[in-house]
Amino acid sequence: MPLLELNNLKKYFATQKAVDDISLTIEKGQIFGLLGPNGAGKTTLIRMITGIFYPDEGEIIFDGKKFDPLNDIAYIGYMPEERGLYKKMKIGEQALYLAQLKGLSKYDATKKIREWFTKLDMESWWNKKVEDLSKGMSQKLQFVTTVLHEPKLIILDEPFSGLDPVNANLIKDEIFNLSKRGATVIFSTHRMEQVEEICDHIALVNKGKKILDGTVQQVKHQYKENLFRVTFASQLTPEHLAVDLFKVIKRNDQELILKLEYANNNEVLQYFIHKGLQIESFNEILPSLNDIFIRLVEGTPVTRQFQEVNQ
């Protein structure tokens, strides 16, 4: 049973259709990437999942039952893009307060905070104020407050923005760990290289609509251009390449980038072997998510335009 099902969600504001009929299914334990350009409707979608906004139309099924914001938010952890904590409050106290608001008892919350602080090297921070922390430190703290109550669903909106590589790596590892322990993670970002590293399943939204939905591999194969890279131990001659099987896109001394249109891989390999060439490696060049993203989103205006909405 999927953890989260979004069916035909719609949310219109006076100036735009922020979410215009989006349906998604997210299975338990997935690390799901929610992608899209600025103004696509990601944040509005997320706010509906966390119960901050109510959909105009459509339904949300959480863990097999209709989404009940009052009770289900105890099982959801949300780290919004707009980072924020009470600046003048002490860190330990604030983590405790936020955990209690999620429904944890004071005892449980204190115990868990201590565990996380130890894990992430934050023990000495307990009595410091948030305003004493650097940006990276406060983001680590915010991450801890998001996952403290062991939620079933963790939603992270641009969690790595502003983090240095060391801290980004730390958070990435923690996301993997949480997923291994059974949590489902929705991860919203523009940074495609991170998506490729972390997510198994992705969806791309643009202008309130969903335009892609699948595993990373599926999506890449959907948009592949049949490009292959072959490297040889022997030298290539032009005579080797005068054949209809493939088209040469790029050629170095011992490396070729080919586009296959009609032939399949085995035919090409057999051809080279037949020619007596020593093959070192042969693999497909799949498009990067970054390229796919740009290709799909290109042509839409750079920023979201306002439109008249007739309800």
Next chain:
Amino acid sequence: MNKIILILQREYLTRVRKKTFIISTILFPVLYLGLIFGTGYIAAKTSSVLKVAVVDSSGYFDKGKLERENQTDSSTILTLVNQSEDSLKANYKTLGFDGFIIVPANTSWERGLDLKLQMGKTLGMEGSSPVRNKMNNIWDNIKNEKLGINDSIKHTLQTSSVRLSQKNLNDDTANSGIATGIGYFSGFFMYIILLLYGSQVMMGVMEEKTNRIAEVIVSSVKPFQLMLGKIIGIGLVALTQFALWILFIFLIYNVTGASSKMDASMTTGIVGGMQAVFTSIDVPLIIFCFAFYLLGGFFFYSSLYAAIGSAVNEDMREAQSLSFPITMLVIISIALMSAAMKDPSGPLAVWGSIIPFSSPIIMMARIPFGVPGTVPWWQLIVSMASLIIGFLLTTWFAGKIYRTGILMYGKKPSWKEMLKWAFRKS
């Protein structure tokens, strides 16, 4: 429900532990009392005695009369001198005087007298009045002598006067003086609390926006719970601060020996006064009503302030300009209070005490005049009911605005936009 308690706990503790709270709680009564006693002390120590020379060409003013006046009021000393105006003008300073007065020869006790106090500087009106008073006292003496008014006639003139007190045919125990005093006091007290802590609520609400933590909190609790928790938490801080102030003033008053300045007659006078207060007004009722109207008024106004705080963007000036109409309502109520108190049963007072905007202040001003004497039971009940409905409405309204405003960053909304938020379905 627990979440509201969690929130109000946090709001209360964060504020009460701040240094500014402790400082302002201790400082305010100290400053206040310091002001009262200090200014009096300084004024007494620094004022110098005004020495005025009097040249009398009329023969009315004799040494004895001036001496008697100088003994009664030693802040000025009038001395008879025998010089011409010109020579006095030249050397009054070297003779040790601050100024002089010339009484002309053609003075007649039946007409008035226009005198000029000539000095090297100009005093304020208050500065020259002791001199004028002394001269008038002496003049009265002169008139009495010339008219043949002796002491016993003088006594009758002074003590025989008409005194007017009130009797309410419907309410035997009403006492106008006490009621007016308590009425004013309650009204002002209410006014200060509403303004001071209303704006505290407004600033408190802006905290989540300034710290950008609004979204995180709202993903754990409903915006309404957050708003209510803040309002109640800040209200409790207000109560605590006031209770501490009263305690401090009481302590300082006792400890600094201010009480020793009062002698036995004053104390019995105060105790007697207190007894009169207790008999002429219904103290338990007043205390109950005061608590009710304080709570009701606080909720009524602070939810409006909370709505505004949630709609603006961290800019105090925006907040102040949007909140101006609300502040005006409180100020208008206080302004109406004096007029209403002239006739506590009149239409201004009645309507003012029923409409929720002004009822906390005006009803509290009316109640000491007597329930049901001046305030019929039905008026009291209608007023309380309308205040309850009032604050339920403003809290509901504020909740709607709060839930939208708190997540919005960007341009400041107009009142029209905020109304739209209130009535749009969430």
